[in-house]
Amino acid sequence: MSPLTERLLAALCCALISTCGNDEPSAPGTPPTPEVEAVQPDWETATSRAGRYRVAWRPAGGPIPLNEPFELDVEVRTAADDAPVTGGIVSVIAEMPEHGHGMLREPRATEQEGGRYRVKGMLMHMTGRWVLSIDVIVNSVSESTDFEVVLE
Numbered sequence: 001m002s003p004l005t006e007r008l009l010a011a012l013c014c015a016l017i018s019t020c021g022n023d024e025p026s027a028p029g030t031p032p033t034p035e036v037e038a039v040q041p042d043w044e045t046a047t048s049r050a051g052r053y054r055v056a057w058r059p060a061g062g063p064i065p066l067n068e069p070f071e072l073d074v075e076v077r078t079a080a081d082d083a084p085v086t087g088g089i090v091s092v093i094a095e096m097p098e099h100g101h102g103m104l105r106e107p108r109a110t111e112q113e114g115g116r117y118r119v120k121g122m123l124m125h126m127t128g129r130w131v132l133s134i135d136v137i138v139n140s141v142s143e144s145t146d147f148e149v150v151l152e
């Protein structure tokens with residue numbers, strides 16, 4: 001399923017849930033049910049610098065932890081026809097521009113099915129603003145996509 005499809009489904013589910021919720025009047029004096037927080041963060045999607053790819057990522061298994069190793073799911077599709085990009089090399093770096101440093105380790109990506117890649121060995125050791133750059137290399141041509149990540 002593409003990230004866009006997942007987002008649409010998620011939005012649809014939210015709409016359905018809120019509709020259902022309105023049908024059930026809460027008993028007088030009952031405190032409102034607290035909203036359930038999604039464990040799995042949404043995909044972030046952007047177009048690569050030269051416009052060739054739509055790149056989506058999300059941390060695997062929950063929000064990005066501070067100063068602990070984590071993994072990313074990355075999905076790469078062509079911007080022109082939304083086809084999964086297979087056989088590419090994905091390379092991820094993250095830097096804090098205001099501090100002039102990057103991560104203290106070098107992540108490695110392995111290809112999975114359908115244009116998906118799993119990136120292991122991520123570690124963001126400080127709170128603040130990071131720029132995540134996802135490089136996609138196909139036929140020796142590299143194209144980067146930047147994302148801003150604010151770690152709290």
Ligand SMILES: [Cu+2]
Pocket residue numbers: 096099101126128
């Ligand atoms: Cu820093």
